[in-house]
Amino acid sequence: MSELAGRVVIVTGAARGLGRDYARNFAREGAHVVVADIKGAEGAAADAASAGGKAIAVDVDITDKASIRAMMDRTMEAFGRLDVLVNNAGLWRGLAQAGLLECPDEMWDAAWKVNVNGTLFCCQAAYPLMKQNGWGRIINVSSVASAGGGDSYGITKNAVEHMTSGLARPLGEHGITVNCIAPGISAFEGAKGQIPGFERIVAGAAIKRVGNTRDLFGAIRFLCSEDASWVTGQTLHIDGGANAR
């Protein structure tokens, strides 16, 4: 039986894309999944439930603390506990193209509010629930773009990695680990058209292909397992060696 069976898991940004796949994979392993997104997560929740576990859809705006509080309340009402939080919701479309000197203010603000504030606010709201059971796993989501840091997106993801390291000590004393995955370009609709230099980036990696949810969920499963109970504050780069020397 999977170690994830019966675990209560929140995945944010799970209406579509990678988050939707994570939710389905958790459910397939028997977890109870809160499929959370700013709106329209019902289809993804039905998809997850059909894969095996229990799943509910919850609307949440991770930039709004009251909305996050409501998501936690709904989680407790439905499942009575919280074991795992995957902070997957993020803004990236259009951001990688915006150089620092030209980045429109509203784009910069939105990137920080969702990618940085949203990730931190969800950690802040989740940890008291995990603390009740003396056990928890938080998985933050960075990106291969964090290494460059030359665009607003990469800088927000760099901040998520820094935040992950900074949360490890205060959470560790409550039996909660916090780690980060930093995916390379991974399968999603329209990848080629939406990422500048797509072909060059893929060709420049040590393993020349785009990632898939098996690559990413495998790492998440490990970080949620007892095998990883002494791993915290780390960022795991899952990108085919995109920045290997």
Ligand SMILES: NC(=O)c1ccc[n+]([C@@H]2O[C@H](COP(=O)([O-])OP(=O)(O)OC[C@H]3O[C@@H](n4cnc5c(N)ncnc54)[C@H](O)[C@@H]3O)[C@@H](O)[C@H]2O)c1
């Ligand atoms: N796809 C990739 O190749 C790739 C690579 C590296 C990192 N990532 C990261 O992985 C995560 C998922 O990527 P994706 O490609 O599936 O993205 P996506 O744009 O398809 O999905 C992101 C989801 O986040 C949700 N979201 C945005 N703002 C929100 C808010 N304020 N509150 C709640 N939900 C909100 C969106 O509604 C959307 O459903 C992101 O954090 C992204 O930065 C993706």
